Amino acid sequence: MNFHVDASTGKTLGLVELSGRLDAANRSELLKSFALWQQQVDLFIFNCTKLDMIDSSGLGAIVACLRKALERNGDLKLAGLNPKVSMVFELTKANKLFSIFPDTGSAIQSF
Amino acid sequence: MIISEKICNSISVITLQGTLDASTASTLKTFKPALAASSPIVIDFSRVDFLDSSGLGALVGIAREKRSKGGEVTLACLNNKVRKVFEITQAYKLFDIFDDVEAATLHAEKKQGHL
């Protein structure tokens, strides 16, 4: 998990790079980190290009992140889902909750 | 088990009769005409009513030995019970299996002719 703040477009965005697997083993790590990141920014982009696999608890964690972002009038957008990960999003209808972009660039533009 | 040999289409056909298991496998292994020469043989299974892993071991051993000498072992007329043993062990991948002795000998002869 990699976090940095991007302000190139004038808006302060938190760019999070997820990698490997997101499941029950590391969901709490994401949730904890997310709480810390929220002290810096309100708008987030999760870059998922390096995310290989996600299961329901990993998905739950991302949805929880979205909720927390919305509570603070922020937002969370996703970018670069590989076909396998996006199959899980479609299966669980989670794709209807998020704005999903093909890559980080277009996600940044959308804010 | 009774083992007999006859010549059909100039190929030696070994007919097995009875049960091919641990107690009879060694009889087959030591049956000279089967192993002696490099010439191909056909083993007729029409009267074999049972085959177990030791019997199969003997067959695979003979086939390997023959092959190393440039010969070939062709099998013919496997009944359902015997065929199932070949099926579950995938030993069928090692042999040409015919449903007719005559056709098997013709094939063996053709193959010998090519050598």
Place this chain on the structure above:
Amino acid sequence: MKTLIIVKEKDYEWLGPVFPGIHPLLLPICNKPFAEFLIDFSVLAGSEAIRFVSDGPLGDVEQYCENGNRWGIAISYGSILENDDLQMIIEKNQRYCVEEKVLIVSGYVFIQYDRQHDYKTLLASLPDGEFLSSNHGSLRLRGARPAVHETIDRVPLSLTGLDSLDVYYRLSMEILSYASSPYVLPGYNNEEYCHIGRNVVISKSSEIRKPVMIGNNVQIFEGSILGPGAVIGSNVIIDRECTVTDSIVLENTYIGEHLEVQNRIAAGNILIDPESGISIVMDDPHLLAGIKKTGSGKKVFQSFVHSIAALFLIALLLIPFLLLSPILILQGKWKRSKNSYYTSGARKPVTLTTTTIERKGILSTLAGAISLDRFTLLFSVFAGKLALIGSLPVVARHAGSMDLNTIESWYHAGVFSYAEAEDWPVNGGDTAIVERYFAVHGNPFLDISMTIKAFFNRIHETKTL
């Protein structure tokens, strides 16, 4: 007339990794195994007998079709080799093919026909040779009479090579969407576009939108929507508030609640996009899961008997082990190495410490002869890691579980191996033959006598593994 159906492994090799455990001839197409479509057509074409020949396994097909009594037709099976050509295959089935007209179906192809039409007359009028072909297979006649010049009504008949998931998916959807099917399909069919099997429980609040096809023993929970375009196999559970549209759910699958399955194939815990061929394996029981058949008590009993026998061997070898191993360790002839081994097809590799004894000198020869090198492995039998006797342990190549797909279901590593008991040459693929044999024919008590045989065989063994 007779029918000879030739299917070679390479024709369907793409299917193995996609649907592990399903024999390609039994691949369900609209809940009907592929082989049954072939059988139906053969019967329709006037065959009295069918023979399936393949260079791959046919055991599952034989178990399903048996001798063909169910269809009133005689079914037999035969083996061929990978490189056999048609001529050779006919020679190998000489007795079957002789003096009869034979319809030869070759390749992994789906024959599209319509049961309303008369194929008997059509085939009777055709001459010898190939009469229909696609890039993946063909239909031909052998031993037919010379062509009769009658005018035969054109009847629908075509071939579809089953060469990809996409073709499979589209074929299934096409068959599903026929109002009155040209094929006989399983299930009750009171109304058009709808086939429902036995023991199907559909919750009141769920919705069924035609066309759909549902197998046997299916449960559909509240608020679910099936179809349009759903093929649900047998033993399937669709949990609450699911939508399944334009999808195939193969048998023994659980679809978790609130899921949306659209344009997909679900098979156990595998979800596939037929168009791209991408598949994901879920190890998450909340989403998709395979419904497992319960494990047999036979296995438990077997490991119990193995443990008892291992205990006995330990008691027997304990004193020689305590006496000899320190000496051999000092002499440097007792070599230990740690390796990761597969234990069975279902589990992850385990690390085992194996011992090799250099058989030089009296003491080490003695130690080797009484299998002291296997002594420590005997304890793994209690832990259930190893069988007392089974397959030769295969060294795991990768730490991950991906490689497990290549390990076959019969594989179960043992302290001793059946190959040793039967004195088979240990190297080469031949040992797999004897291991497969015992996977089917073995029983716990036979295992004990095989262990004793292996033990005695090893006395004379000169080389260690």
